[in-house]
Amino acid sequence: MALAHKGLDIDAIPVCFSDIRTIEGGRHSTVPVLVDGDRVVADSFDIALYLDEGYPDRPSLFKGEGGQAMARFIEGWANLVLNLQISRMIVKDVHDILEERDKPYFRETREKRFGTVLEAVQVDRETRRELLRESLAPLRRTLHMQPFIGGEGPLFADYIVFGTLQWARVTSPFAVLADDDPVKDWFTRCLALHDGIGAMQAAA
Amino acid sequence: MALAHKGLDIDAIPVCFSDIRTIEGGRHSTVPVLVDGDRVVADSFDIALYLDEGYPDRPSLFKGEGGQAMARFIEGWANLVLNLQISRMIVKDVHDILEERDKPYFRETREKRFGTVLEAVQVDRETRRELLRESLAPLRRTLHMQPFIGGEGPLFADYIVFGTLQWARVTSPFAVLADDDPVKDWFTRCLALHDGIGAMQAAA
Numbered sequence: 006m007a008l009a010h011k012g013l014d015i016d017a018i019p020v021c022f023s024d025i026r027t028i029e030g031g032r033h034s035t036v037p038v039l040v041d042g043d044r045v046v047a048d049s050f051d052i053a054l055y056l057d058e059g060y061p062d063r064p065s066l067f068k069g070e071g072g073q074a075m076a077r078f079i080e081g082w083a084n085l086v087l088n089l090q091i092s093r094m095i096v097k098d099v100h101d102i103l104e105e106r107d108k109p110y111f112r113e114t115r116e117k118r119f120g121t122v123l124e125a126v127q128v129d130r131e132t133r134r135e136l137l138r139e140s141l142a143p144l145r146r147t148l149h150m151q152p153f154i155g156g157e158g159p160l161f162a163d164y165i166v167f168g169t170l171q172w173a174r175v176t177s178p179f180a181v182l183a184d185d186d187p188v189k190d191w192f193t194r195c196l197a198l199h200d201g202i203g204a205m206q207a208a209a
Numbered sequence: 210m211a212l213a214h215k216g217l218d219i220d221a222i223p224v225c226f227s228d229i230r231t232i233e234g235g236r237h238s239t240v241p242v243l244v245d246g247d248r249v250v251a252d253s254f255d256i257a258l259y260l261d262e263g264y265p266d267r268p269s270l271f272k273g274e275g276g277q278a279m280a281r282f283i284e285g286w287a288n289l290v291l292n293l294q295i296s297r298m299i300v301k302d303v304h305d306i307l308e309e310r311d312k313p314y315f316r317e318t319r320e321k322r323f324g325t326v327l328e329a330v331q332v333d334r335e336t337r338r339e340l341l342r343e344s345l346a347p348l349r350r351t352l353h354m355q356p357f358i359g360g361e362g363p364l365f366a367d368y369i370v371f372g373t374l375q376w377a378r379v380t381s382p383f384a385v386l387a388d389d390d391p392v393k394d395w396f397t398r399c400l401a402l403h404d405g406i407g408a409m410q411a412a413a
Contacts (some may be wrong), residue, residue: 069273074360076275079282081350146285156278 213403302381
């Protein structure tokens with residue numbers, strides 16, 4: 006989404022968990038990793054910073070110093086509140102669509118994280134959906150004031166939160182957002198951005 | 210804090226709940242209300258927007274369009290997460306320091322909001338402090354990256370969150386922040402800003 010926002014053409018190369026260590030000499034343990042000529046940049050936020058600095062003539066992902074600083078808060082909220090809650094609703098579904106060779110690694114690390122077997126983590130997800138709905142209150146309030154977190158149009162902060170919800174959409178058939186939630190309307194708007202590249206990813 | 214950030218001199222007029230309807234012809238039901246010449250602006254966020262637009266030569270409260278948009282998210286988070294949680298920890302203390310004529314109004318509206326008598330609301334506040342600590346995770350993560358929510362220096366978003374915690378500091382002797390919380394360090398930095406106008410308000 007960030008690359009499309011900047012209008013940059015890319016070759017996207019999906020990798021399995023097991024193959025992350027084969028990227029660019031094995032220096033990275035997580036994705037995404039951006040290779041731009043001889044520059045290699047890892048971490049979504051650092052990539053966004055790199056793109057805005059390196060391509061200042063393209064639409065900004067932060068729209069100013071304040072937007073860049075506050076996108077860090079949105080990132081923290083998305084990772085420590087949303088991602089954590091959504092993980093607990095879909096982790097077994099994520100496991101099930103992985104390639105076979107990724108499954109043992111994923112199961113071991115996630116069971117350690119949640120302190121129980123994957124099968125047990127997402128059993129109470131109907132209840133957890135209500136908690137997520139409550140946690141989305143600040144976003145809902147924001148979207149009551151403006152169409153995007155970034156204001157009149159989307160910025161990187163929108164893509165951070167969108168990414169978390171898109172991850173749920175493409176890995177699990179469980180609907181984490183209620184149909185009558187204004188956050189769902191915003192998510193649908195995000196799916197349509199940049200010629201619908203979000204919507205093109207098939208839902209699980 | 211926003212007015213000090215802009216370097217504007219003001220006369221601050223404290224009002225009791227009972228007297229809010231006497232301000233500027235009784236058109237406002239909440240404070241703050243800013244009177245600037247013949248302009249009257251209510252609501253903290255609208256005041257900040259007014260100041261940044263009306264005094265563009267002074268330091269910005271938002272640092273760009275993105276910062277302005279995302280400050281709405283911080284506002285939502287401060288109001289719907291922090292304020293709600295902190296209210297439940299201090300509402301009886303707030304009541305007790307009000308002027309006598311404000312107490313019946315305050316008790317009635319807050320007991321309706323919490324669905325129980327004020328005396329019952331804050332009894333489990335030791336437990337609630339742990340929940341608040343968890344809720345502060347996105348702010349803690351942000352402050353791990355930079356000294357203020359606004360980045361290298363404070364912006365209006367910092368003052369929004371500071372205001373909520375300062376409200377607790379001046380109305381209740383109960384410490385809502387743990388001493389070893391990095392959020393406490395940031396709060397202490399905020400107290401010292403603008404010649405220490407925050408610290409000048411006596412703690413309860």
